[in-house]
Amino acid sequence: MSYFERFLKTNQAYADLHGTAHLPLKPKTHVAIVTCMDSRLHVAPALGLALGDAHILRNAGGRITDDMIRSLVISQQQMGTREIVVLHHTDCGAQTFTNEDFAAQLKRDLGVDVEGQDFLPFADPAESVREDMEILRKSPLIPDDVVISGAVYDVDTGRLTEVK
Amino acid sequence: MSYFERFLKTNQAYADLHGTAHLPLKPKTHVAIVTCMDSRLHVAPALGLALGDAHILRNAGGRITDDMIRSLVISQQQMGTREIVVLHHTDCGAQTFTNEDFAAQLKRDLGVDVEGQDFLPFADPAESVREDMEILRKSPLIPDDVVISGAVYDVDTGRLTEVK
Numbered sequence: 504m505s506y507f508e509r510f511l512k513t514n515q516a517y518a519d520l521h522g523t524a525h526l527p528l529k530p531k532t533h534v535a536i537v538t539c540m541d542s543r544l545h546v547a548p549a550l551g552l553a554l555g556d557a558h559i560l561r562n563a564g565g566r567i568t569d570d571m572i573r574s575l576v577i578s579q580q581q582m583g584t585r586e587i588v589v590l591h592h593t594d595c596g597a598q599t600f601t602n603e604d605f606a607a608q609l610k611r612d613l614g615v616d617v618e619g620q621d622f623l624p625f626a627d628p629a630e631s632v633r634e635d636m637e638i639l640r641k642s643p644l645i646p647d648d649v650v651i652s653g654a655v656y657d658v659d660t661g662r663l664t665e666v667k
Numbered sequence: 668m669s670y671f672e673r674f675l676k677t678n679q680a681y682a683d684l685h686g687t688a689h690l691p692l693k694p695k696t697h698v699a700i701v702t703c704m705d706s707r708l709h710v711a712p713a714l715g716l717a718l719g720d721a722h723i724l725r726n727a728g729g730r731i732t733d734d735m736i737r738s739l740v741i742s743q744q745q746m747g748t749r750e751i752v753v754l755h756h757t758d759c760g761a762q763t764f765t766n767e768d769f770a771a772q773l774k775r776d777l778g779v780d781v782e783g784q785d786f787l788p789f790a791d792p793a794e795s796v797r798e799d800m801e802i803l804r805k806s807p808l809i810p811d812d813v814v815i816s817g818a819v820y821d822v823d824t825g826r827l828t829e830v831k
Contacts, residue, residue: 506696506721507752507816507829513715514827521825528760530706532670540722540738542694545711551677557670558704561725563738570734573786574704574727580772581760588671596692596745608744615807622737643779652671661685663678 526555528582534558535578537635538590539565539597543658546590550663558584564597565590566623567635576644585649589635590663591628592656600624628655632666690719692746698722699742701799702754703729703761707822710754714827722748728761729754730787731799740808749813753799754827755792756820764788792819796830 535558538546546552546559558578560571567589578584600608606618625631632653639645653666699722702710710716710723722742724735731753742748764772770782789795796817803809817830 505814505816506698506750507814507818510714510752511818511827511829514713514825517713517715518821518824518826523824525823526707528705528758528763534670535704540699540724540742541692542716542719542721542723543690545716545718547709547711549678549681550674551681552706552709554709555706557706559706559725560704560727561723562734563724563741568734568737570726570732573732573784576773577727577760577764577769577786578704580769580776581763586670588674594692596741599692599745600741605741605744609740609808612744613808613810617808620737622741644773644777644781646777650669650671652669654671654675657682659689660682660687661678662682663675665675 530555530557530582530584532556533584534586534588535560535575535584536588536590537565537567537571539563539592539595541592541595541658544592544656549656549661558582564595564623564625564631566631567638568623572642572644579646579649587639587649587651589632589639589651589653590656591632592658593628594658595628597624598626629666694719694721694746694748696720697748698750698752699724699739699748700752700754701729701731701735703727703756703759705756705759705822708756708820713820713825722746728759728787728789728795730795731802732787736806736808743810743813751803751813751815753796753803753815753817754820755796756822757792758822759792761788762790793830
């Protein structure tokens with residue numbers, strides 16, 4: 504059985520308990536959280552989110568890319584969010600490689616040339632949160648009155664530390 | 668109190684219960700799930716994921732963009748995932764606009780010209796899952812032996828339906 508088949512099976516029990524209820528399309532808290540894909544971070548319980556509370560955006564590293572800006576513009580201009588939280592974490596996969604080494608690896612293992620592409624690695628998660636908050640503040644697509652906050656999640660303790 | 672401050676406060680209680688435990692960087696199931704930022708989908712409980720089980724990637728719509736490919740390549744080549752689930756959902760924000768109307772709105776409300784940019788709206792979530800599975804299958808950066816599955820999540824019932 505593939506994991507996908509297991510997920511479908513587990514979901515049957517989840518849906519039986521879920522019942523039928525329509526929550527609004529627009530998130531209740533008007534918050535969008537941008538974070539990493541890491542498997543050890545379950546955003547909803549870690550931040551106390553109920554179903555319907557907040558948009559959750561995740562990519563490798565939790566980095567602010569063009570696709571995250573696209574998503575945030577939809578979140579804000581179509582669905583009314585007005586606050587953004589940038590959340591990176593300790594022991595991140597983005598701390599395990601450099602662009603140069605990764606490009607050489609992909610050339611060797613996949614036969615694909617990605618030289619010059621930035622895979623957005625970083626050394627210090629607090630510093631990368633600051634960089635990404637700055638990208639948001641400078642973006643003409645993110646209004647100046649949007650509240651932007653940042654934090655680092657410790658994957659070993661589950662604890663958030665604010666980044667200023 | 669901003670929502671961010673509330674999240675920090677709730678997280679203190681979460682971290683107290685979490686205790687200290689180190690889980691591996693590499694996800695246990697070797698699965699990466701690509702889905703939408705929607706607030707009514709909490710991926711971990713809906714699929715039965717424990718901490719450490721799977722990478723969770725989320726943007727507006729759950730679309731396969733360059734940034735999602737970047738993230739999946741890191742997930743696979745740095746952290747060993749070998750299965751991808753593309754998961755879109757009913758009542759999606761990506762079904763509420765067209766590129767043309769949205770560009771006109773952003774020009775009017777933000778004074779920014781985004782003409783020609785694709786914000787990746789769609790009409791039918793099963794069809795958009797199929798499109799995105801096809802993008803993955805054709806990508807030279809995703810090996811041919813990676814298992815690719817798709818599903819639609821019903822936000823009213825919590826139920827997954829496989830897309831073939």
